[in-house]
Amino acid sequence: MSGKSPSPPMSAALDLQRGRSTVPPASVANARVWALGSTALKIAGLAIFAFLLFGPLANLVLWSVAERWYTPFKLPVSYGLRYWEVVFRPTGDAMSSLATSVIIACLTVVVALAVSIPAGYALARLKLPWRTALMILFLLPQAFPSVAIYINVARVFYSIGLTGTITGVVLVHAAHGLVYSVWIAAAAFAAVDRDLELAARNIGASPLRAFFTVTLPLAAPGIMASAIFVFLESLDEFTGTFFVGVPQVTTLPLLLYNASMGGNYQIASITALILLVPSVLFMIVIERFLKADVLSKVGQ
């Protein structure tokens, strides 16, 4: 069943009917060679693919343990963990940047959820005029190249004193993540069985109580997924923070950028590895939630 060797249709079928195999030994050997060759090709292809995929990442690891590395040496001149110590010292930039990044990400999730849970509920359950247009509206930030938007947001923030503050950065991150959180919240609420809510109302619960005790817990998994997504987007966000947060707010991506442009590849690589941890964890966990056919419905 492997390979593309065509089978001569009629004669082989007749031979099998007569109960004997008429495939000559030579062609069996041919088929085996062909199969072996194609397997080797597949393995080689896979190996190249893996190299292209993981090579850049392996590079990161190599740089994080290199202490002195200059031409013409192909590998570091001396290895060591000195730069890990530099990065992780308590007074170091990395620890405070990491704290800043995490705090901003948490606040962003809080703001995004606070805004998108009501919005998602309204879109899913209540009658809104121009519902489709509103859904499209939330998609719009993804449709426009964002650098120009961030430039002008920064300019507006200058005049109200929000540049270089955590509040400003959180607002920018939350607006950027709104598309995911609103759409996913709307989908999560739409998936909750209306009958369950009606049952709760029938027993006498107020609408608010029904929402908090029935609807919200049932929609929680979807909302959790969107919260994690918003968290990750905020953690990795660079462009908005570059315009709005500089110079006082230094998140981990900004630290990475500064270290890299400053030629400090060891610190940049270590910071990059730190940034990778949440992303990789998320990917391993989300494996269970990202069903292929769900994704195929995106955009329809």
Place this chain on the structure above:
Amino acid sequence: MAKPSFLGLLLIAPALIMIGALFLYPLGFSLAAAFTEPGGGLSLTHFQKAYELYSTDILFTLFIVVVSTLLTGLFSIVIAGILTLSETPWLIAALRNLYRWPLFIPFIVAAQCMRTFLAKNGLMNNSFVALGLMEPIQTTSFLDWRGIIITFVWKQVPFVTLMLAGAMASIDRATIEAGRNLGASRLRVLVELVLPQVAQTLLVGLVLSFVTMLSVLSVPMMVAGSQPTMLTVDMAFRINSYGDYATANALGVISYFMAGTVAWIYLRHNVKREVQA
């Protein structure tokens, strides 16, 4: 249609205000600033200046994003095709586990990886030399437009492949079987039977990738030198070094135009589909 819910409007209001203040207002601001001259009237002087200073970069950006999108589409089709049509189970399993890795790696980390991977003495060239595939003298640095394209494709292929593989998995398997039964090669099945059915998803993925690539600042700044470079870097340079919002916004409008053209293509395809349905 029943009376629209007032409560609904109230609940959605904060989200609308947020989008309005942090997206629509700056968007309008950028359009206004790009078209208004210092005196107050409408003019194209800023576009003229942007063209004088950055015409090469505009073409450069367009070139890179178009080529990256096409390459992304090509590789995604190949990988998704293998995942759907291959008859080697271990290949499918291995590929499925491998291709997703760059998906959640942020652009800035990818840029840092590529900066040291693609350099003249970077890991890629060094590996080729160590394997005997290349002479040391032949190594070249890929840290220019090729590096940017490679980084974009590396990062976007898993995304589009994910969508495409999902779409391919949900089409009726019978169509593929029928094609194979009639003797069509798998390549032909892919191109003539599967692709037309998943074209919609492919288009969505490519359009999203196109716009994403137009928004990225970290990759062109870190991977390539400063001439020529992408529009995002020029915008940042204008703002950071001169505070020249007018020219930066003019460049922004040009990038909106590029994204808009692609979105229009998508919408046209969609409308055609609706009309046919």
Place this chain on the structure above:
Amino acid sequence: MRNSLMAAGLAAFLMTNAASAQTLNVATAGDQNMVDYIKDYLGPMFEKSHPGVKVVAVGTGPGDGGSQKIFEKLDAQKKAGANSDFDVVVIHQKAAGTMAQDGLIQKYRDALPTGALVTRDTATNALGTDVTGYVMPMFHSQTAIAYNPDLVKNPPGTYAELRDWAKQNPKQFGYNGIKGGMSGVAFVTGWVSAFGGDAAKLEKGPYDAATKATWDKAMADLKAFNQNVVITPGNAGTLDMLNRGEIAMGPVWVDMFYTWKADGKLPPNMRLKLVSPGMPGQPMYYAIPAKTAQNKLAADFIALATSPDVQAEGIVKRFNWYPGIDAKNLQGKLDQAAWNQLFADIPPDALAANGKPFPIGPYFNDILETYEKKVAN
């Protein structure tokens, strides 16, 4: 539950920051070495002599872009009538001139104990603008061409020789254009001074808008030159490519060059050459914003930073800059070996002959704009 936990964590974080009694905010433009200087050396020293004070250093990025960010911040806060976020700023010459003109920084040098220690022109003149009293030079720096003697046996001595060398050795020379760092900008202005005609007029003025047109041939040559060179991402980008052997020559800041060598980020055999007719150098300035809450502390900080001890130990020995105050004030504070190390590749007479200032402000801007129009585009 999660919310209250997060609120508690946030409160704890905010409280630890509010714990120190007084904070001195220092914003510095320039590469990472500028920030490291304050974080690792000057800040702890100041905190030791002023207990209860915390020094917070913030970097705004290399090149004039970094200074522009500080300018915008001070400008915005002046318009809002608020105290500025920064108590001490470290800026480039161009920005210092603009800030002094716009009243964003205050005069303090006359009252400073170390104010009289510098008599150089650069303390009063920032690219043609009078900044007397507003600034104290932190250091003086110089650009030069770094080269790998193994690959370049006879380094070119003039811009013209450099141009020919690049033609014969394509893609072996690299500089960063005018974005991402001042070493590339220095190279370009040096080019215009060498080939554009009247170098003295560019340095001293008067400004004549018509001069732009005389640079056409020089710019066209530069465009042709760029075909044979590599454009790097920035100051550090050039050094990095030299390190990796991807280019053999490039303009660098002398201090960054020596620091990188000491850190093992540059091969030990690399050398410097100051090509004629000259390459620019620049001071960076300490300044105090016009309206800040910590006037006294800021002045104390700058006095410490420009004291002979700190200039000798920090500026020269540790970070390989030329001192901001006059060199004669450092006698006795610095051992001869450290002093000689600074002049190993570029002896004092070469420095005196070929070390130039940048062109005055208006010409500087013209050069940058003409470059973008005629060379980069």
